[in-house]
Amino acid sequence: MITARAHTNIAFLKYWGKKDSNLILPYNDSISLTLNKFYTDTSVEFTSSMKEDEILVDNQPLTGSGLKRAKRVLELIRQKSGIKASAVVHSTNHVPTTAGLASSASAFAALAAAGAKAANLHLTDKELSILARHGSGSASRSIFGGFVQWHAGHDDQSSYAQSIQSPVNWDINLITALVDTAQKKVSSTNGMQAVVETSPFFPAWVKSAQADIEPMKSAILNKNLAKLGAIAENNAMRMHATTFGAVPNFTYFQPQTLAIIEAVRNIRKQGVECYSTVDAGPNVKIICASSDNDLIMEKLEPIMGHNQLLVCKPGPGVTYR
Ligand code: 2P0
Numbered sequence: 375m376i377t378a379r380a381h382t383n384i385a386f387l388k389y390w391g392k393k394d395s396n397l398i399l400p401y402n403d404s405i406s407l408t409l410n411k412f413y414t415d416t417s418v419e420f421t422s423s424m425k426e427d428e429i430l431v432d433n434q435p436l437t438g439s440g441l442k443r444a445k446r447v448l449e450l451i452r453q454k455s456g457i458k459a460s461a462v463v464h465s466t467n468h469v470p471t472t473a474g475l476a477s478s479a480s481a482f483a484a485l486a487a488a489g490a491k492a493a494n495l496h497l498t499d500k501e502l503s504i505l506a507r508h509g510s511g512s513a514s515r516s517i518f519g520g521f522v523q524w525h526a527g528h529d530d531q532s533s534y535a536q537s538i539q540s541p542v543n544w545d546i547n548l549i550t551a552l553v554d555t556a557q558k559k560v561s562s563t564n565g566m567q568a569v570v571e572t573s574p575f576f577p578a579w580v581k582s583a584q585a586d587i588e589p590m591k592s593a594i595l596n597k598n599l600a601k602l603g604a605i606a607e608n609n610a611m612r613m614h615a616t617t618f619g620a621v622p623n624f625t626y627f628q629p630q631t632l633a634i635i636e637a638v639r640n641i642r643k644q645g646v647e648c649y650s651t652v653d654a655g656p657n658v659k660i661i662c663a664s665s666d667n668d669l670i671m672e673k674l675e676p677i678m679g680h681n682q683l684l685v686c687k688p689g690p691g692v693t694y695r
Contacts, residue, residue: 375419376492377695380483380516382412382469384548384659384686386606386651387586388613389511389524390579391570398511399533401570402583404524405590406515408540409548410689412469414477416484418492424460431465431481439563440478447485447509455493463489478562482509483516487692502692503534519691521594523587542688544597545663549670550684553630553656560624562654565617573619579612603649603661610651628656633677641673659686 383406391401429436429444436444448461463485469477486506490497497505499517503524507514514533515522520540527533560568569576586609593602617624631652638650638660648662648670662670664687671683 375417376488377415377417378484378488378491378692379413379415379695380480380487380513380692381408381410381519381689382477382480383408383512383515383522384651385512385515385653386602386661387583387590387609388653390583390613390616391566391576392511393526395567397530397533398507399529400511400524400526401580403526403587404512404515404583405538405587405594406512406522406524407542407546407548408516408519408522408689408691409686411684411686412477412480413689414465414467414469414480414484415695416463416465416481416488418485418488419462420457420459420492421462422459424462427461427463429461429463429465432467443482443509444485447482447505448489450505450508451486451489451493451495454490455495457493461489461492478510479512479516482506482513483692485509486513487517487694491694499691500534500536503536504530507533507535517692520688523591526584537691538591539594540688540691545665546597546599546602547662547664547667547688548686549660549662549667549674550686551634551658551660551674551678552682552684553628553634553658555657558626558655560626560654565624565626565654568620568624569616572621573616575612575616575619579616582612583609599647599661599663603647606651606661607649610653614652626652626655630677631656631658634658634660634674637674637677641670646670646673 385406387405389404483506503514503517515535518537520542521538524535
């Protein structure tokens with residue numbers, strides 16, 4: 375039995391839209407930061423004593439599309455290794471699930487890593503990233519620590535993530551403002567599909583998102599927080615703009631989401647470098663230097679309780695227990 379731990383990641387440049395839903399190939403590259411705080415531990419054992427794969431997440435049998443995706447990853451591992459046996463999988467999430475904090479990223483990265491090792495496959499990180507991608511797109515990035523780029527690619531083998539900078543050797547972190555941790559109404563998978571099919575803003579999104587990649591990479595490598603933050607904030611807003619253009623229209627924003635975005639703008643006007651980014655949920659992640667965390671949290675306190683604010687630092691890639 376092998377146990378792997380993978381951490382969640384937050385995209386500074388978003389993945390939003392699949393050009394191939396079966397292979398999970400995105401329209402554009404994305405760039406993320408792997409976090410230290412939220413992670414998934416998954417153990418996998420292949421055993422001939424089981425007739426079928428048994429997959430427990432937080433002690434509950436996995437069902438629905440999560441089960442289908444997990445089986446797909448296990449099936450790929452069996453194909454590669456020649457193993458015929460079923461798998462017993464136990465997964466524990468240390469992530470508030472389905473609240474825009476990307477638990478599927480850490481979950482499928484941990485499953486791919488533990489499964490491959492349990493099957494005695496010696497995969498490179500690139501191969502692991504491709505395998506994890508078949509579970510969930512963003513999982514391809516959680517194989518790596520620090521700043522990561524997912525190359526959109528054009529087929530199975532060319533769509534994988536790669537490290538940009540790990541460990542992160544400058545002062546950047548996130549404050550996660552937890553607006554609502556209840557399960558969201560529109561999953562990322564469904565939200566992005568609706569946008570691809572119906573939003574007239576989608577082609578403009580793809581074009582601008584791809585154009586953000588090189589400037590973002592150079593901002594990371596030059597440790598330029600102001601440039602990085604400005605690009606990330608605009609990228610997130612453009613992603614959300616696609617949902618307003620969808621038919622029927624929808625949004626992940628809640629009133630408090632907008633209040634925090636506005637507060638972040640105001641704090642910035644007062645000379646503190648901070649920028650917001652929002653994923654497929656109502657929570658806001660504030661990109662800033664850790665030396666400004668206390669000041670920013672103090673300024674957010676009129677609209678957010680202190681226990682709704684979580685500091686997340688850059689985290690590592692996959693590890694084995
Ligand atoms: C991201 N998100 O880049 C973007 C930003 C949500 C908003 O990756 O369908 O759960 O499993 O490939 O990976 C969430 O999408 O979607 C996501 P699937 P996934 O982080």
